[in-house]
Amino acid sequence: xxxxxxxxxxxxxxxxxxxxxAHADLVEVxxxxxxxSRAGGAVPGKVGLxxxxxxxxxxxxxxxxxxxxxxxxxxxxxxTSPTPDQIVPAILGADSGAGxxxxxxxxxxxxLNFETALELVEAEGTQAxxxxxxxxxxxxxxxxxxxRRGVAGTVAVEKIAGAAAERGDDLGKVTEIAxxxxxxxxxxxxALSACTVPHVxxxxxxxxxxxxxxxxxxxxxxxxxxxxxxxxxEITGMLVDAVAEDLRLAxxxxxxxxxxxxxxxxxxxxxxxxxxxxxxxxARGVAVTRSLVGNYVTSLEMQGASxxxxxxxxxxxxxxxxxxxxxxxRW
Amino acid sequence: xxxxxxxxxxxxxxxxxxxxxAHADLVEVxxxxxxxSRAGGAVPGKVGLxxxxxxxxxxxxxxxxxxxxxxxxxxxxxxTSPTPDQIVPAILGADSGAGxxxxxxxxxxxxLNFETALELVEAEGTQAxxxxxxxxxxxxxxxxxxxRRGVAGTVAVEKIAGAAAERGDDLGKVTEIAxxxxxxxxxxxxALSACTVPHVxxxxxxxxxxxxxxxxxxxxxxxxxxxxxxxxxEITGMLVDAVAEDLRLAxxxxxxxxxxxxxxxxxxxxxxxxxxxxxxxxARGVAVTRSLVGNYVTSLEMQGASxxxxxxxxxxxxxxxxxxxxxxxRW
Numbered sequence: 214x215x216x217x218x219x220x221x222x223x224x225x226x227x228x229x230x231x232x233x234x235a236h237a238d239l240v241e242v243x244x245x246x247x248x249x250s251r252a253g254g255a256v257p258g259k260v261g262l263x264x265x266x267x268x269x270x271x272x273x274x275x276x277x278x279x280x281x282x283x284x285x286x287x288x289x290x291x292x293t294s295p296t297p298d299q300i301v302p303a304i305l306g307a308d309s310g311a312g313x314x315x316x317x318x319x320x321x322x323x324x325l326n327f328e329t330a331l332e333l334v335e336a337e338g339t340q341a342x343x344x345x346x347x348x349x350x351x352x353x354x355x356x357x358x359x360x361r362r363g364v365a366g367t368v369a370v371e372k373i374a375g376a377a378a379e380r381g382d383d384l385g386k387v388t389e390i391a392x393x394x395x396x397x398x399x400x401x402x403x404a405l406s407a408c409t410v411p412h413v414x415x416x417x418x419x420x421x422x423x424x425x426x427x428x429x430x431x432x433x434x435x436x437x438x439x440x441x442x443x444x445x446x447e448i449t450g451m452l453v454d455a456v457a458e459d460l461r462l463a464x465x466x467x468x469x470x471x472x473x474x475x476x477x478x479x480x481x482x483x484x485x486x487x488x489x490x491x492x493x494x495x496a497r498g499v500a501v502t503r504s505l506v507g508n509y510v511t512s513l514e515m516q517g518a519s520x521x522x523x524x525x526x527x528x529x530x531x532x533x534x535x536x537x538x539x540x541x542x543r544w
Numbered sequence: 545x546x547x548x549x550x551x552x553x554x555x556x557x558x559x560x561x562x563x564x565x566a567h568a569d570l571v572e573v574x575x576x577x578x579x580x581s582r583a584g585g586a587v588p589g590k591v592g593l594x595x596x597x598x599x600x601x602x603x604x605x606x607x608x609x610x611x612x613x614x615x616x617x618x619x620x621x622x623x624t625s626p627t628p629d630q631i632v633p634a635i636l637g638a639d640s641g642a643g644x645x646x647x648x649x650x651x652x653x654x655x656l657n658f659e660t661a662l663e664l665v666e667a668e669g670t671q672a673x674x675x676x677x678x679x680x681x682x683x684x685x686x687x688x689x690x691x692r693r694g695v696a697g698t699v700a701v702e703k704i705a706g707a708a709a710e711r712g713d714d715l716g717k718v719t720e721i722a723x724x725x726x727x728x729x730x731x732x733x734x735a736l737s738a739c740t741v742p743h744v745x746x747x748x749x750x751x752x753x754x755x756x757x758x759x760x761x762x763x764x765x766x767x768x769x770x771x772x773x774x775x776x777x778e779i780t781g782m783l784v785d786a787v788a789e790d791l792r793l794a795x796x797x798x799x800x801x802x803x804x805x806x807x808x809x810x811x812x813x814x815x816x817x818x819x820x821x822x823x824x825x826x827a828r829g830v831a832v833t834r835s836l837v838g839n840y841v842t843s844l845e846m847q848g849a850s851x852x853x854x855x856x857x858x859x860x861x862x863x864x865x866x867x868x869x870x871x872x873x874r875w
Contacts, residue, residue, distance in 0.1 A: 215736040215756065217776040217813035217849060227776075228812040231819030235835040271811040405546040425546065445548040445558075477808040479844045480602040481559040482548035488562030504566040508839070513810045514847060518548060543874055 214414045221411035225268045225288055232275060236540045239279045246296070248303040249275040250285045260378040260387045261285070261307030264316040264371060265300060266323050267292040269410070270431060273367060273510045276541030282375035283539075284313075291410050291513075292432045294322030300330035305339060312340035312384035314391060316370055318363025319347040342384055344391040346370050348400045348521065350459040351428030351436045364431050365473040365510040365521045366398035369533070372542065376535035390532065394523065399456045402436070402519030403448055404429035406477065408512050427451055431475075431512045445482070449489040452520040457497060460522060464498025469505065469533060471521040476511035478518055483507065490520050503533055509541065545745045552742035556599045556619055563606060567871045570610045577627070579634040580606040581616045591709040591718045592616070592638030595647040595702060596631060597654050598623040600741070601762060604698060604841045607872030613706035614870075615644075622741050622844075623763045625653030631661035636670060643671035643715035645722060647701055649694025650678040673715055675722040677701050679731045679852065681790040682759030682767045695762050696804040696841040696852045697729035700864070703873065707866035721863065725854065730787045733767070733850030734779055735760035737808065739843050758782055762806075762843045776813070780820040783851040788828060791853060795829025800836065800864060802852040807842035809849055814838065821851050834864055840872065 218224050229249065233242040241252050248265070255261055264274045265287030274286035284307035289295040304313045313334070317327045324345065331341045348366030355362055374391035382390065404426045407416035417433035420426060425448070428436025462468070472487040474480070487506050494501055502525060510519075523529070537544055549555050560580065564573040572581050579596070586592055595605045596618030605617035615638035620626040635644045644665070648658045655676065662672050679697030686693055705722040713721065735757045738747035748764035751757060756779070759767025793799070803818040805811070818837050825832055833856060841850075854860070868875055 215753070215773050215847070217734075217736070217779065217809060217817055219775045219777055219816070224812065224816070227819055228815040231815030231817070231822070231837070234822050234832075235815065235818055235837050268812065269810075276811075403548075405548070422546070442546050444550045446550055448548065476810050477845055477847075478548060479600075479807050479842065480607075480839070481555065481599065481844075484559040484562030484566065485550070485555070486548055486562070487566055488558055491562070491565050501565075506562070506566050508811070511810065513812075514808055516546070516808075516845060 214409050216411060218411055224411045225290060239540055240275065246299040246302060248285055248287045248299050249278050250303065250306050251278055255284060255307050255309035257309050258311055259309060260311045260382065260384050261309065261313035262316065262375055262378055263303050263307050263313055265295045266318050267294060269513050270510050272541030277371050277539050279539035281379050281535055281537035282371055282542065291412065294320065294326050297326050297330040297333060300327060301333050304330060304334045304341060308339045314374060314384060314387050315341065315343040316367065316374065316391065317343055317345050318367055319345050319360055320357045320362065321359060340384060342388045344370065344388060344395060346395055348398045350399050350455050351401050355430055355434045357432060357434060362430055364400045364402065365471060365519050366400050368471065368509050369398050369469065369523045370394045372537060373529055373532040376532035379535065394529065397524035398521060399460045400519050400521040401452045401455045402429045402475065402517060403427050403452060404475065404515055404517035406516040407433055408515040429517060431510060433512060433515065445485050446489045449486050449520065450493060453490050453493045456520055456522050457494065460524060462497060462499050467500045467502045467525045468494065469503040469523040469525055470494060470501045471505040473510050473519045473521060474508040475515040475517040476508055477514040477516040480507065483518055486518050486520065503530065545740050547742060549742055555742045556621060570871055571606065577630040577633060579616055579618045579630050580609050581634065581637050582609055586615060586638050586640035588640050589642055590640060591642045591713065591715050592640065592644035593647065593706055593709055594618065594634050594638050594644055596626045597649050598625060600844050601841050603872035608702050608870050610870035612710050612866055612868035613702055613873065622743065625651065625657050628657050628660040628664060631658060632664050635661060635665045635672060639670045645705060645715060645718050646672065646674040647698065647705065647722065648674055648676050649698055650676050650691055651688045651693065652690060671715060673719045675701065675719060675726060677726055679729045681730050681786050682732050686761055686765045688763060688765060693761055695731045695733065696802060696850050697731050699802065699840050700729050700800065700854045701725045703868060704860055704863040707863035710866065725860065728855035729852060730791045731850050731852040732783045732786045733760045733806065733848060734758050734783060735806065735846055735848035737847040738764055739846040760848060762841060764843060764846065776816050777820045780817050780851065781824060784821050784824045787851055787853045788825065791855060793828060793830050798831045798833045798856045799825065800834040800854040800856055801825060801832045802836040804841055804850045804852060805839040806846040806848040807839055808845040808847040811838065814849055817849050817851065834861065
């Protein structure tokens, strides 16, 4: 295993040390227990937004802490859920009195630990709600999940709910908006290679030199099927068809098209996928009115990509367009 | 070879098709000959800024076309210089009458082809100047270069010269500012793995499972030496020491610290490198007052990173901070 790390056990904390030094204007890293909060703390009167999950998917979630998006992010060890003792202070710190929405990707560990934390903060008098992200259409259940997995669609949930909170919506309305995104966002990915978890030291799975995995999970968990390597347009077609059909996209609708890199794929390839995904959506009469292309929900150095489609309405579009100032997303 | 591409011969054009579709508000892609310009064309009264070079280093250069940075970018085939017939229309299109500065990385093909293009546009009455970027301290000459190579420091040259042009500096002043950046920026990189050029189909070089290459070039050309894999802090020390000594950095100075990913390295590892690079600079009494961490000058899917340090003064800091709106850099 070759990685730019020191002791693999320190990978997450040393990376967050660097993240805090580079972005001291945006974030503060708390160390015992470990979580990341917005510099300056909770914003008075604003609903707090907290997310979290296993590390290894950077910039998710810490890269989305800042104005217009998250108030706090709680990283676990690589591909491992954070614990309630980390989540509780993150939520309490994000609560200015207007309550807190927790955005949880649908993995069994995350769901249980966020549930426990929410019970604890509610017992202390914090008004809290949660929303489950489960945008991955590839499989119904998996190694880490009952029901669909939460993957790249999480970025849209965090951005749009973050904008709703920033404009002053109350907890009920922010939760409703987040739910509207979850109901209208779908994703599917492909892996060309596996990644190596630092403290494991060997690839998470074996993939033949001529094989790819359609419907891969962001921890390398199995997808729908393995097929021989195929041209990008053909692979993109499989992803777009699965997503569009699950969303029941109809002609005349407007969408955000998000092509996400898994971490080890050149940006130039992501644009090749974007090109074909856009053509295929347009061929269905769907208008791509917003776009995002890049590495936002990664699996360490895995080679691959996912296609996410979010059905837009005027309000979701305006919230997507609202200003955001985080380490990974800024406009 | 597994890549998200169709015919490898179409890799650059299909990627630019996607890039243009995703960023139609920012760029226009011209196809015969191939170059990328700012949407809306030359800005009246502003000095034009044009750069270019072989593809495969994305987001460099097309990702930096937009307000506050480049007016045009000219991509060659992967790791291959663009030709004068591409560069000439890019320069002419960027000229609003105030002249054009060409920013050229120091590779023999780029230098020759930009020189030829500059002679041709000058013959047509365009006022043009050029600046050579040669920030890589690793080697004096290499496979593709006489003298030092131009690598990640190019981002600082394009950003800062772009801001100077945007505030209305004339061609002489923009060129002087660009020269000031070149004189004060140094870089060195490390590779953990090779990359595969699509139309070649096999890795550019062989690197043993336990070996890394210190001083790697952005085309995988040899660096200073191969060493056994080492902890990140030790590798970072080699890069920072080489850069700091070449720059003759002294205590009390202020710098921009830029940790650049080669394309296939997880973001979390880049922050581990940033953390140690910053500590080492601070141990020299140097203040890191500006930072950039991410994949900006890549070598396809190569795993590795480079450290770039730019000595700052008040004017360079203000120009770095000036607004920028491109696909890859925005604030």
